[in-house]
Amino acid sequence: MADNELEFTTEADPRVTSALRAHHAAPRDEAYWSELQAGVMSRIAASARTSWLQIAAGWARPGLAAAAAVLIAAAALFQANVGEPEQVTFASMTQTEPSQPEFIYTEHDAASQREETLRLVVSH
Amino acid sequence: MEAAQRGDQSAFAGLVELHQRKAYAIARAIVFVHEDAEDAVQEAFLRAYQALGKFRPEEPFGAWLSRIVANAALDITRRKKIRKADELSEFLADRFSNPAESEELRRRLAGALGTLGDRPRSVIVLHDVEGYTHVEIAKLLAIPEGTARSDLHHARRQLRKMLVDLKEG
Numbered sequence: 001m002a003d004n005e006l007e008f009t010t011e012a013d014p015r016v017t018s019a020l021r022a023h024h025a026a027p028r029d030e031a032y033w034s035e036l037q038a039g040v041m042s043r044i045a046a047s048a049r050t051s052w053l054q055i056a057a058g059w060a061r062p063g064l065a066a067a068a069a070v071l072i073a074a075a076a077l078f079q080a081n082v083g084e085p086e087q088v089t090f091a092s093m094t095q096t097e098p099s100q101p102e103f104i105y106t107e108h109d110a111a112s113q114r115e116e117t118l119r120l121v122v123s124h
Numbered sequence: 125m126e127a128a129q130r131g132d133q134s135a136f137a138g139l140v141e142l143h144q145r146k147a148y149a150i151a152r153a154i155v156f157v158h159e160d161a162e163d164a165v166q167e168a169f170l171r172a173y174q175a176l177g178k179f180r181p182e183e184p185f186g187a188w189l190s191r192i193v194a195n196a197a198l199d200i201t202r203r204k205k206i207r208k209a210d211e212l213s214e215f216l217a218d219r220f221s222n223p224a225e226s227e228e229l230r231r232r233l234a235g236a237l238g239t240l241g242d243r244p245r246s247v248i249v250l251h252d253v254e255g256y257t258h259v260e261i262a263k264l265l266a267i268p269e270g271t272a273r274s275d276l277h278h279a280r281r282q283l284r285k286m287l288v289d290l291k292e293g
Binding site: 010011012013015016017019020021024026033036037039040041043044045047 | 133136137140141144145148149152153162165166169170173174229230233248249252253254276277280281283284287
C-alpha cells in the first residue's frame with residue numbers, strides 16, 4: 001500500500017476539478033427534487049401494482065384449473081342424476097316385472113263359487 | 125425506518141427526500157449524464173424499497189443506499205457502453221452549464237473526459253468532486269482500494285496531459 005501511495009501521487013488540477021464540479025453540480029431548484037421524489041414514489045407505487053397483478057396472474061392459472069375441475073365434477077354429478085330415471089324407465093320397458101298372480105284364490109271366492117254351483121243345481 | 129420497513133410508503137418518501145441528493149451525486153459521478161443519473165436514482169430507490177426487508181437497522185441507511193445507487197448506475201453504464209468517446213465528448217461539451225468556465229476549457233475537458241474509461245472517470249469525480257475516500261470509492265464500485273488509487277492517478281495524469289497547453293496558455 002505504501003508503494004501505491006508513493007507511486008500514485010498525481011495532484012488534482014484545480015481548474016479541472018472546478019470544471020468537473022461545475023459539470024456535476026446537482027440541480028439547485030427545490031421543485032426539481034420534489035419532482036424527483038414524486039417520480040420515485042410513483043415508480044414504487046406502479047411496481048407495487050405490477051406485483052399484485054403478477055400475483056393475481058400467478059393464481060389465475062391454478063384458479064382456472066380448479067374451476068374447470070369443479071365444473072367437470074358438477075357436470076358428472078348432474079349427468080349421473082339425470083341418467084338415473086332414464087335407466088329406470090328403460091329398465092321398466094325392457095325388463096319383465098316379477099309375475100303377479102292374476103287370480104288369487106281366497107275364501108270369499110270359494111264361497112261364491114259354491115253359491116254359484118248351488119244356484120245352478122237348484123234352478124235345474 | 126421501521127415504518128418504511130413495514131411497507132409505509134409515506135415513511136419511505138421521507139427517506140427519499142432525505143437521501144436523494146447524495147444518491148444523485150453518486151449516480152452522476154458514475155453515469156456522468158444527468159438523465160441517466162436520474163434514472164439510476166429512481167431505479168436505486170425502487171430496489172431499496174423492494175429490499176427493505178434485508179436491510180439491517182444497525183447499518184447506516186445512507187451507506188446501504190449508496191451501494192444500491194452505485195450498482196444501479198453501474199448497470200446503466202454497462203448498458204450504454206456502446207456510446208463512442210467522440211459522441212460522449214460532443215454530448216458533454218453541450219451539457220456544460222457554467223458560463224464562468226472558458227469555452228476552450230470546456231471543450232478540451234469534455235474531449236479528455238470522453239477518452240477516460242468509465243471507471244477512472246467515476247473515481248476522479250467521486251474523489252475530487254464528491255470528496256469520497258479511496259476506501260469508500262472501493263466499496264461503492266466494488267473494486268480494490270489500490271485500483272481506486274491507481275485509477276485516480278491515471279485519470280488525473282491523463283486530464284493534465286490533455287489540458288497542458290491550455291494550462292500554459
